[in-house]
Amino acid sequence: MHLNTIVMKVKYTLPLFLSLSIICVLPAQETSQEKEDMKLIYSSRWSDWDWHCNCRVEEKIESKSYHKERGYYKYRSNYKNDGIDNEFDFFSHIGPNPAIYSFSPSVQAIHFNRVNGLFLGIDTEFEDLIHDFTHIYGFEVQALGGYSFGQDEWQYQLGIEKPIGRKLRVGGDIHSITNTEDVWRSGLSENSISSVVAGYDFHDYFKAEGFSLYGSLRLLRNTYLGASYNSDLFSSLDAVTEYNIYGEGNIYRVNPSIDSDFDEINHQSIGFSVNLNPKMYNQTRNFATSLTLRGEIGNLPESSNQFLFNKYIIQSKSVMRIDRTTSLKWRVMGGAITGNAPDFKQFALGGIGTMRATNYKSLQGNAMVLSNAELIFGRNSDFDLGFINFDGFYFSVFMDSGWSEFNNELLNNTDPVLALQSFSVNKLNHNAGVGFGSDSFRIEFAKPISNSGGFSAFWIRLNPTF
Numbered sequence: 001m002h003l004n005t006i007v008m009k010v011k012y013t014l015p016l017f018l019s020l021s022i023i024c025v026l027p028a029q030e031t032s033q034e035k036e037d038m039k040l041i042y043s044s045r046w047s048d049w050d051w052h053c054n055c056r057v058e059e060k061i062e063s064k065s066y067h068k069e070r071g072y073y074k075y076r077s078n079y080k081n082d083g084i085d086n087e088f089d090f091f092s093h094i095g096p097n098p099a100i101y102s103f104s105p106s107v108q109a110i111h112f113n114r115v116n117g118l119f120l121g122i123d124t125e126f127e128d129l130i131h132d133f134t135h136i137y138g139f140e141v142q143a144l145g146g147y148s149f150g151q152d153e154w155q156y157q158l159g160i161e162k163p164i165g166r167k168l169r170v171g172g173d174i175h176s177i178t179n180t181e182d183v184w185r186s187g188l189s190e191n192s193i194s195s196v197v198a199g200y201d202f203h204d205y206f207k208a209e210g211f212s213l214y215g216s217l218r219l220l221r222n223t224y225l226g227a228s229y230n231s232d233l234f235s236s237l238d239a240v241t242e243y244n245i246y247g248e249g250n251i252y253r254v255n256p257s258i259d260s261d262f263d264e265i266n267h268q269s270i271g272f273s274v275n276l277n278p279k280m281y282n283q284t285r286n287f288a289t290s291l292t293l294r295g296e297i298g299n300l301p302e303s304s305n306q307f308l309f310n311k312y313i314i315q316s317k318s319v320m321r322i323d324r325t326t327s328l329k330w331r332v333m334g335g336a337i338t339g340n341a342p343d344f345k346q347f348a349l350g351g352i353g354t355m356r357a358t359n360y361k362s363l364q365g366n367a368m369v370l371s372n373a374e375l376i377f378g379r380n381s382d383f384d385l386g387f388i389n390f391d392g393f394y395f396s397v398f399m400d401s402g403w404s405e406f407n408n409e410l411l412n413n414t415d416p417v418l419a420l421q422s423f424s425v426n427k428l429n430h431n432a433g434v435g436f437g438s439d440s441f442r443i444e445f446a447k448p449i450s451n452s453g454g455f456s457a458f459w460i461r462l463n464p465t466f
Contacts, residue, residue, distance in 0.1 A: 082392065082440070083463035084193075084463060085462075099274075099275050100214050100226025100228050101216075102273075103212055107155075107157055108188045113191065113205065114150075115151070115240060116149075121144060123143075123144045124144075139160055139161070140161045141159070141161075145157075151237070151240070155177040156176055159173035167217060168217050172211060175208060175210065176207075178205050178207060179207070180206070182202065182203040185352050185354060186353050190462040196245060201253070202351065204256055204344070205237050206234050206237055207233075207236075209232065210230070212230045214229075222279065223275065223276055225272075225273070225274055226273040227272050227273075228271040229268075233267075234258050234264070236257040256344070259343045262342065267307065269297055271296055272294075272297070273294045274292070274293040275290075275291075276290060277291070280317065289316060289318040290316070290317045292314070294313045295310065296311040307340055307345075311341065311345060316332045317330070327375075327376050329376060330371070334419075335347050335419075336366065336368075336416035338416055341366065347364065348361035349361070349370055349402040349403075350362040352461075355370075355454070356431055357447050357456060358453070366419075369402065369423060369428070370403075372398065372399075372400050372466050374397070375396060375397045378393060392438050395435070396435045396436065397433075398465075399431070400430070401431075402428065402429055403423060403427050403428050405427075407419055429453065429454070430448070431452065432446065433447060435459075441461065445458055446459070
């Protein structure tokens with residue numbers, strides 16, 4: 001290897017390692033501190049409400065007798081705070097935040113991908129600078145700003161939120177930033193690490209410039225209703241870097257345009273969301289389920305929209321405890337798009353976070369069904385090697401099933417139920433596999449079954465699939 005090549009590697013690798021250290025170490029320290037300092041429990045006895053986790057904060061562990069009196073199993077959460085991206089952050093949508101937040105861009109202050117290259121910024125809540133404003137008037141302010149070396153520009157997102165009573169929050173944000181629709185596939189931190197280390201970037205990107213206004217209402221104990229108005233100028237972006245430390249991966253992949261006919265799209269929409277039991281509290285002693293409904297209403301005749309469409313997604317997650325060390329997890333998603341939507345808003349299944357032995361985004365359309373089932377053994381056990389302790393070590397068997405295609409009837413209709421007319425169980429593609437891991441990582445092997453197309457795959461994940 002030439003001396004100049006070595007110098008260039010060191011020049012770019014050192015700041016990236018420092019960035020990744022911040023991405024990895026700080027969340028781990030915060031999570032560890034939370035485990036030491038507090039116990040989260042849903043109870044009407046405490047006055048300090050934590051909106052994001054739908055629970056109250058109590059510094060003392062409740063007695064067993066109190067749990068027995070209250071029927072403790074009903075207040076036991078099955079939401080696992082594992083994975084590198086699983087933080088309750090205002091600009092992060094990995095955790096069980098109200099789904100209405102997902103209409104705003106998902107960003108991180110420090111990240112790396114093939115479009116932004118290295119992005120260095122600051123994410124702050126301004127607690128010291130505007131303490132009087134936030135303390136007196138009750139507003140929560142958070143800002144993110146930074147520089148993209150790949151795009152050679154400054155980017156930002158500024159959000160403000162106001163609690164009104166204990167059940168209602170209203171807020172908004174303005175932004176000019178690189179965004180992605182793929183956060184649900186793999187988290188932002190995980191994608192940054194896989195991009196820079198192994199050369200695998202699993203997200204597609206676009207520029208979002210605009211604003212969002214929203215309100216979220218906590219109705220009953222575990223139910224959220226949300227609504228928003230969103231106005232954006234979406235723009236296509238080119239991939240600008242192929243840098244990675246080891247291997248080539250897929251970082252050479254072209255970043256697709258937002259639509260085959262347009263590189264800029266003006267779009268206004270009304271968003272709505274319903275979250276039922278996002279924290280996965282038990283309905284019975286051994287069973288919990290949650291439901292999320294999300295709609296993007298872009299078919300607004302009075303607007304200047306270039307594309308008139310409505311997009312609907314419904315998702316259910318369930319956990320059934322079979323015995324002390326065995327449980328079954330199941331996620332089911334369905335979606336439909338009515339009207340004419342741009343390419344980047346269409347559904348796409350395959351690859352990481354969806355169907356693990358199917359080609360990346362190979363199943364596309366305006367209608368979609370996805371099922372992920374996982375049987376987990378030993379989730380509550382620890383595997384101690386002396387020098388390494390794997391908290392929550394487990395072994396699993398999983399099956400992914402999915403279908404997506406274009407339904408022409410949806411182009412000229414507003415009824416999303418029409419998507420079911422073209423669906424049948426025998427159209428599903430199936431993948432199966434095994435995995436093992438802990439709260440911090442997982443290794444998975446998957447292959448297509450039942451004559452489904454795809455390939456045998458090996459995955460190293462820093463987040464759960466669902």
